[in-house]
Each structure stands twice: as C-alpha cells, then as structure tokens.
Amino acid sequence: MTDQLEMDLREAMQARAAQVPADAAERLTRHDYHPRTRRLRPPVAIGAVATGAAAGAAAVVISLGAGASNAFAGWSPTPTPPAPGQLAGAQTSCEQSQSPIAGLSLQLSDTRGPFTFSIYANSTESATCIKGPSFTAVSGNMSSYPVNVPAGHILMDSSHATDRTGGTYSLAEGRTGADVTGVTLTLDDGSTVQATVGNGWFVAWWPGLHVVKSAELATSSGTTTQTFDNPPVPPGRAGSRGGMSSSSSMGSSGGGGTGTGTGTGFSFQGSSNSQ
Amino acid sequence: MDKHRADFDRFVADSTDPLLRTAYLIVWDLGEAEDLVQETLLQVARRWPRVRRMEHPIAYARRMLVNRALGGASRRSRRRQELSNGAPPERPTDRSDPQAFDAHDELMGALAMLPPRQRAVLVLRYFLDLPEAEVAAAMKCSLGTVKSTASRGLARLEQVMRPTNETRSIPT
Numbered sequence: 001m002t003d004q005l006e007m008d009l010r011e012a013m014q015a016r017a018a019q020v021p022a023d024a025a026e027r028l029t030r031h032d033y034h035p036r037t038r039r040l041r042p043p044v045a046i047g048a049v050a051t052g053a054a055a056g057a058a059a060v061v062i063s064l065g066a067g068a069s070n071a072f073a074g075w076s077p078t079p080t081p082p083a084p085g086q087l088a089g090a091q092t093s094c095e096q097s098q099s100p101i102a103g104l105s106l107q108l109s110d111t112r113g114p115f116t117f118s119i120y121a122n123s124t125e126s127a128t129c130i131k132g133p134s135f136t137a138v139s140g141n142m143s144s145y146p147v148n149v150p151a152g153h154i155l156m157d158s159s160h161a162t163d164r165t166g167g168t169y170s171l172a173e174g175r176t177g178a179d180v181t182g183v184t185l186t187l188d189d190g191s192t193v194q195a196t197v198g199n200g201w202f203v204a205w206w207p208g209l210h211v212v213k214s215a216e217l218a219t220s221s222g223t224t225t226q227t228f229d230n231p232p233v234p235p236g237r238a239g240s241r242g243g244m245s246s247s248s249s250m251g252s253s254g255g256g257g258t259g260t261g262t263g264t265g266f267s268f269q270g271s272s273n274s275q
Numbered sequence: 276m277d278k279h280r281a282d283f284d285r286f287v288a289d290s291t292d293p294l295l296r297t298a299y300l301i302v303w304d305l306g307e308a309e310d311l312v313q314e315t316l317l318q319v320a321r322r323w324p325r326v327r328r329m330e331h332p333i334a335y336a337r338r339m340l341v342n343r344a345l346g347g348a349s350r351r352s353r354r355r356q357e358l359s360n361g362a363p364p365e366r367p368t369d370r371s372d373p374q375a376f377d378a379h380d381e382l383m384g385a386l387a388m389l390p391p392r393q394r395a396v397l398v399l400r401y402f403l404d405l406p407e408a409e410v411a412a413a414m415k416c417s418l419g420t421v422k423s424t425a426s427r428g429l430a431r432l433e434q435v436m437r438p439t440n441e442t443r444s445i446p447t
Binding site for chain 1: 379
C-alpha cells in the first residue's frame with residue numbers, strides 16, 4: 001500500500017505543481033535581484049556629509065489584491081487630510097504584510113485621497129508602504145551606513161512600479177537635511193507633486209512613470225532648487241505587473257555638499273501576492 | 276563582478292521554476308509561493324559571493340525557502356485553512372483519466388491538511404525526489420526526524436485515502 005501511495009503521491013504532486021501558470025516563474029525571473037553598489041559623488045563645496053554616508057537600496061514589493069481598473073482614482077498632487085481611521089487602517093494593513101517592515105518604526109505618512117503612503121525606518125533600513133483601496137505595496141531600502149544629508153538638501157530614492165492591473169506609479173522618498181520644511185517635486189513632464197515632509201523624511205508618489213527632475217526645497221532662508229539627473233524610465237523598466245524598479249540619487253544644487261562612500265544593497269523588482 | 280552577476284542570473288533562471296513549484300506545494304497558495312521565492316532569491320542575492328562558492332547553491336536556496344515557508348506557516352495557517360475549505364483546485368483540462376484525477380484530487384486534499392512540516396518533508400522527498408539526507412539538510416533536522424516525519428505523513432495520507440479506495444473498489 002505504501003509503495004502505491006508513494007507512487008500516487010509523486011503523480012499527484014506533479015499534477016498539482018503543473019497548475020502553476022507557465023508565466024509565473026518567468027515573471028519572477030524577470031525581476032532584478034542583483035546586488036548593487038551605489039556610489040555618491042565626492043564632496044564638493046562644503047562637504048558636509050560624513051565620509052561613508054551612503055545608502056544602498058533594496059526593494060521588496062508585496063502587492064496584495066487585484067486592483068480596480070482605475071487603481072489611482074482620487075490621487076491628488078498635493079497631500080490631503082486623512083479620513084477618519086485612514087491612517088490606522090493603513091498602518092494595520094502595512095504591518096500585516098511580511099518583510100521588510102518588520103522591526104521598523106513608522107516615521108511619516110502621506111495621504112492623497114484614499115491612498116496612504118507611509119515610511120518606516122530605523123537607523124540603517126527603511127521601508128515604504130502604499131495602501132490604496134485595491135492594493136497594498138511594500139518596498140524596502142537598506143543602507144550600509146547611517147545616512148547623513150546636508151542641511152538644506154534632500155537624499156531621494158525613487159521607484160517605479162506596476163500594479164496588478166498594469167497601472168504604473170512612481171514613488172519618491174528620502175531624507176531631508178536640517179532646515180528643510182517643504183519639498184515640491186517637478187517631474188519631467190513639468191507637473192509638480194508636493195511631498196509630505198516631517199521627522200527628517202519626505203514622501204510623495206504619483207501615477208505614471210514620470211521621473212523627478214528637480215525639487216524645490218523650502219527652508220528658513222527661502223527656497224532652493226535641487227536638480228536630479230534621472231533618465232526617463234525605459235518601457236518595461238517598471239517591471240511586470242506587481243513589479244518595481246528603483247534608483248537612488250542625491251542630486252545637485254548650487255553650493256551644496258554631497259557625500260562619498262558606497263553602500264551595497266539590492267534592487268529587487270517586485271513581487272506579488274494574491275489576497 | 277560581471278561574472279558574479281552572470282552566475283547569479285543563471286542561478287535565478289535555473290532555480291526559479293523548481294523553487295516556485297516546491298513553494299506552491301508547501302504553502303498551497305501561488306501568491307504566497309511567489310513571495311517566498313522572491314524573498315529567498317533576495318536573500319541569496321545578499322549572500323551570493325558566499326553562496327556561489329557552495330557546491331550546490333540550489334540546496335542553500337531550498338533551505339532558505341523551506342525555512343521561510345515553515346516560519347510563516349503559523350501566520351498563514353488560518354488563511355490556508357480557509358482555502359482548503361473553499362473551492363477545489365482547478366482541474367487540468369488535458370487529463371484523459373477522470374478517475375485518476377479524482378484520486379489525485381483526494382490525495383492533494385489530504386496533503387493540504389497535513390501539518391506544514393510533514394507536508395514539506397513529503398514534498399521534498401516525493402516531488403523533488405531528494406534523498407533523505409538532502410531533505411534533512413533542507414529541513415535543518417536529523418535524518419531520523421525526516422524518516423519519522425515522512426512516515427507519519429504517509430500514514431496520515433494512507434488513513435485518509437483508505438476509506439475512499441475501499442469504497443471505490445466495491446463493484447457497482
């Protein structure tokens with residue numbers, strides 16, 4: 001009986017495993033898991049950043065649930081006040097997700113209509129979570145060293161993602177140097193997105209794959225502009241459905257200091273999960 | 276560095292499909308399986324300079340996968356139970372022997388109800404056809420534990436399947 005059972009078990013497992021869609025593994029194979037190193041430009045001008053301040057990025061995205069056809073309805077380019085219970089609901093959904101939020105503390109939340117974009121972090125790792133009516137996506141960044149950003153500047157990580165319906169969206173988050181009280185991003189189509197700023201962080205996101213070309217930073221001494229040399233996102237670079245690509249940049253601005261050093265991490269385009 | 280990257284690319288290309296199917300059989304949910312595989316590959320990527328020097332990097336990845344699958348088993352157990360009680364799995368359309376499929380379906384239903392460790396041992400042993408020693412390495416347990424766990428798992432499957440088989444053997 002056992003021999004027959006073992007044979008049946010082998011056959012049944014093969015049949016069950018054959019139910020995995022042919023494109024599932026292929027989709028996972030397309031993701032970029034490569035370890036990578038990011039090198040910030042050497043110090044210029046004031047050189048205010050401590051040697052070794054660098055961040056490598058790792059993104060893990062967990063998209064939960066099938067999206068509606070218009071997954072980003074209700075988004076606005078400026079943050080909106082949260083609806084009653086919106087922040088708590090988002091926090092619950094995000095923290096129910098697995099890695100990479102575990103062990104990190106909530107630092108800042110941005111709300112735009114029904115969407116809540118939160119950042120969690122400790123001294124060397126951060127993770128973002130975007131919660132919408134039809135999806136939750138989590139991504140993580142890892143730093144080799146604590147990040148130190150010059151006063152009046154920002155260090156930005158940007159990502160481009162595709163939800164399960166094929167809708168694309170972009171995320172920008174990062175650290176703000178001392179004295180930065182406001183961040184407004186200008187995208188490569190000329191549109192602007194106002195970020196939420198607080199606790200040494202800024203966060204913003206927008207539908208589509210437009211990249212950030214510059215950021216207007218509000219400081220106590222007025223506004224300054226920090227520019228970024230982000231190339232356009234090539235077709236398909238945002239990954240397959242449920243996928244993500246990410247990049248990090250310090251950008252440049254008149255007289256600003258940047259850091260030097262390397263950090264190793266991983267870029268990881270996406271993952272998906274049904275719910 | 277480029278060779279490392281190329282090696283890792285090859286590893287991902289070769290290992291993703293077997294890892295995904297293995298994960299699917301262990302956690303019983305495709306979405307969970309995809310997450311597990313990606314988390315595993317991410318972990319392998321972080322340690323690739325060391326992993327690539329191993330004789331069998333896939334064995335390392337498999338161990339990470341099983342560890343993650345079993346580590347998350349309690350968190351997923353409620354959800355899996357709901358799945359088990361829900362609609363039966365979709366039937367392949369190219370099966371020519373409906374009776375054989377019914378037997379498979381019942382067997383898989385019984386497998387789904389096994390404790391996660393028992394199911395994982397049986398998947399590694401009978402789906403991947405791993406020797407018991409490799410199953411032990413993947414499960415991070417002793418050879419004896421593999422043998423006893425597999426034995427208990429098979430006994431439970433046999434127990435579940437026996438009444439059905441006996442019924443089926445009665446001429447109509």
